[in-house]
Amino acid sequence: MDITFRQLEIFLNVTREGHLTNVAKQMGLSQSAISMAIKDLEDKLEHLLFDRINKRLVLNEKGRVFEKEVSPLIKRLNDIEHEFRNSANKGIIRVGASTTIVDYLMPPIICNYMNNYPDVRVHLKEGNTKDIVQLVKDGAIDVGFIEGLVNDPEIIKEAIGFDELVVVTSDVLLDKEVYIDTLQDRRWVLREEGSGTRDVFLNYIKDKVDHINIFLELGHTESIKSILMSTQCLSCISKIAVKNEVADGKLIKVRVKNFECKREFLMIYHKDKYLSELFNKFVYFTKAMIASQIDKI
Amino acid sequence: MDITFRQLEIFLNVTREGHLTNVAKQMGLSQSAISMAIKDLEDKLEHLLFDRINKRLVLNEKGRVFEKEVSPLIKRLNDIEHEFRNSANKGIIRVGASTTIVDYLMPPIICNYMNNYPDVRVHLKEGNTKDIVQLVKDGAIDVGFIEGLVNDPEIIKEAIGFDELVVVTSDVLLDKEVYIDTLQDRRWVLREEGSGTRDVFLNYIKDKVDHINIFLELGHTESIKSILMSTQCLSCISKIAVKNEVADGKLIKVRVKNFECKREFLMIYHKDKYLSELFNKFVYFTKAMIASQIDKI
DNA sequence: AACTTTTATCAGATTTTCTGATATAATTCA
DNA sequence: TGAATTATATCAGAAAATCTGATAAAAGTT
Numbered sequence: 312m313d314i315t316f317r318q319l320e321i322f323l324n325v326t327r328e329g330h331l332t333n334v335a336k337q338m339g340l341s342q343s344a345i346s347m348a349i350k351d352l353e354d355k356l357e358h359l360l361f362d363r364i365n366k367r368l369v370l371n372e373k374g375r376v377f378e379k380e381v382s383p384l385i386k387r388l389n390d391i392e393h394e395f396r397n398s399a400n401k402g403i404i405r406v407g408a409s410t411t412i413v414d415y416l417m418p419p420i421i422c423n424y425m426n427n428y429p430d431v432r433v434h435l436k437e438g439n440t441k442d443i444v445q446l447v448k449d450g451a452i453d454v455g456f457i458e459g460l461v462n463d464p465e466i467i468k469e470a471i472g473f474d475e476l477v478v479v480t481s482d483v484l485l486d487k488e489v490y491i492d493t494l495q496d497r498r499w500v501l502r503e504e505g506s507g508t509r510d511v512f513l514n515y516i517k518d519k520v521d522h523i524n525i526f527l528e529l530g531h532t533e534s535i536k537s538i539l540m541s542t543q544c545l546s547c548i549s550k551i552a553v554k555n556e557v558a559d560g561k562l563i564k565v566r567v568k569n570f571e572c573k574r575e576f577l578m579i580y581h582k583d584k585y586l587s588e589l590f591n592k593f594v595y596f597t598k599a600m601i602a603s604q605i606d607k608i
Numbered sequence: 609m610d611i612t613f614r615q616l617e618i619f620l621n622v623t624r625e626g627h628l629t630n631v632a633k634q635m636g637l638s639q640s641a642i643s644m645a646i647k648d649l650e651d652k653l654e655h656l657l658f659d660r661i662n663k664r665l666v667l668n669e670k671g672r673v674f675e676k677e678v679s680p681l682i683k684r685l686n687d688i689e690h691e692f693r694n695s696a697n698k699g700i701i702r703v704g705a706s707t708t709i710v711d712y713l714m715p716p717i718i719c720n721y722m723n724n725y726p727d728v729r730v731h732l733k734e735g736n737t738k739d740i741v742q743l744v745k746d747g748a749i750d751v752g753f754i755e756g757l758v759n760d761p762e763i764i765k766e767a768i769g770f771d772e773l774v775v776v777t778s779d780v781l782l783d784k785e786v787y788i789d790t791l792q793d794r795r796w797v798l799r800e801e802g803s804g805t806r807d808v809f810l811n812y813i814k815d816k817v818d819h820i821n822i823f824l825e826l827g828h829t830e831s832i833k834s835i836l837m838s839t840q841c842l843s844c845i846s847k848i849a850v851k852n853e854v855a856d857g858k859l860i861k862v863r864v865k866n867f868e869c870k871r872e873f874l875m876i877y878h879k880d881k882y883l884s885e886l887f888n889k890f891v892y893f894t895k896a897m898i899a900s901q902i903d904k905i
Numbered sequence: 906a907a908c909t910t911t912t913a914t915c916a917g918a919t920t921t922t923c924t925g926a927t928a929t930a931a932t933t934c935a
Numbered sequence: 936t937g938a939a940t941t942a943t944a945t946c947a948g949a950a951a952a953t954c955t956g957a958t959a960a961a962a963g964t965t
Contacts (some may be wrong), residue, residue, distance in 0.1 A: 316613040344923045358692050366942040369747030372699035380688050384681050391677050396654050402669035450659055450666030570793045587655045641954045663911045
């Protein structure tokens with residue numbers, strides 16, 4: 312019904328050889344198979360491609376353009392097929408990560424990974440924990456890194472490290488030991504609803520304080536840090552996110568008594584995900600890198 | 609045994625649709641046919657291309673690169689096939705022509721033809737009559753234009769116009785009526801052996817003179833003209849070749865009495881040549897152009 | 906829990922492709 | 936010149952590939 316790959320290969324061989332018989336031998340087929348394949352191709356294209364001159368088939372004016380146009384494509388397709396078969400380290404991996412991880416852990420990891428696997432492209436998607444879980448469930452990403460909790464029968468999760476949320480501010484008066492309830496009426500800047508960081512914090516303190524004064528909600532940790540540095544607000548965000556600012560003295564880690572707000576970083580993927588060599592290597596590499604990143608803090 | 613065009617098309621459709629069932633409907637095939645085609649492709653490539661997540665097939669990290677690489681090639685192949693079928697005016701025509709025709713008739717014709725048929729490439733080969741005949745017999749050129757005679761059962765020939773050989777010089781003393789035998793001892797510059805022009809001239813005068821003083825033999829008509837203009841030698845070459853120089857007074861056409869050395873221009877092609885629409889149009893166009901060119905002289 | 910939807914797989918039907926024999930046509934050789 | 940050789944074309948039937956319809960399996964929906 313349609314032109315086949317095979318016919319094009321036979322065509323190109325005949326083009327090169329000029330003799331059906333040679334091509335037949337070369338390809339381990341009968342002469343009649345070659346003859347019929349060429350005829351069929353000509354029928355389908357509605358033009359003769361060869362002039363039958365003496366005992367040879369020579370490309371005619373139409374066949375020449377066809378050869379010229381088709382030949383590089385077939386070569387390329389053969390290359391792709393061959394290359395694809397023996398290239399375990401080639402692919403396009405889609406990764407999703409929630410905000411803190413995207414901003415503070417992933418960039419150096421991806422960068423390092425891509426240096427080690429130059430034929431793998433990594434697409435990085437950002438989203439809150441809920442978004443990332445949904446993307447994994449849809450198969451829109453291969454693997455997700457999240458800060459929150461999941462509980463879904465479709466999803467396989469692996470803990471890859473601990474994170475700690477700390478209370479920070481630029482108010483020097485708070486550079487001392489305090490109890491959390493003495494802070495509950497100060498102006499707090501938190502991440503927007505749906506954020507894992509926010510949920511974990513609010514969940515953790517709900518037994519310790521009866522309310523908290525949420526003054527501002529922002530989508531990005533970086534914006535929160537900017538606000539903190541220019542006002543006397545407080546926030547509770549990942550230790551990793553404020554590592555540099557605390558070291559430089561731009562922000563102060565408030566020493567809240569009995570406050571140990573930890574959470575896990577999780578790697579998640581779909582239970583039906585086929586674990587290709589490439590995928591496994593990526594996961595292995597990334598887990599190792601994240602562990603070493605966390606250790607540094 | 610090998611990956612087929614069909615499988616790649618099915619693969620790309622599944623890629624787009626995500627559902628085998630939809631693709632099956634779309635392509636008018638059963639769902640199992642699609643399923644088996646995909647499985648077979650995966651087997652041949654030795655990698656899974658899709659993750660089977662819930663009721664859908666979603667590209668995995670390997671499938672994504674394959675899709676990215678293969679998709680443009682398949683699109684291009686489909687385009688070529690479609691375009692080729694309905695493009696009567698596209699091709700690569702190989703033309704051979706002997707020296708005089710190549711130099712003085714073909715250039716404007718080819719140029720004009722290519723303006724009218726922008727999708728046809730013309731390859732022009734030069735050679736003496738014998739060479740051109742052999743190229744036609746081998747099918748290495750589609751059509752030849754020659755000045756000499758042929759007689760070969762394989763070759764179809766058509767007269768396309770008359771040419772006249774004239775005696776020319778820059779010696780002003782010869783601007784008068786003369787007999788050929790009064791010139792035989794002057795210095796003649798002729799084309800090399802094997803040239804149609806030379807053969808026709810020598811054959812024509814062999815009954816009129818007993819010898820001729822060949823002073824110099826050159827491969828190209830233009831070189832002969834250069835020599836003529838800087839010495840007082842004579843030559844006998846095509847009227848067409850010296851048209852401009854005679855008009856400008858740079859060369860003189862010697863009025864030799866009883867000298868009418870004519871020959872035919874022939875168009876030749878192989879008897880087994882398939883006369884495609886494109887070929888016929890080219891031949892028609894070229895014949896008309898040559899006739900009009902010759903008329904101008 | 907029953908129904909629906911979707912993919913996977915199997916055996917057999919269908920279609921395509923290939924083979925082996927033969928026809929045709931031209932060239933080479935005796 | 937005529938026989939042998941060499942090449943392509945074509946045909947009928949064999950072999951292989953592809954497709955269908957039925958059924959299984961698995962998950963979502965009602």
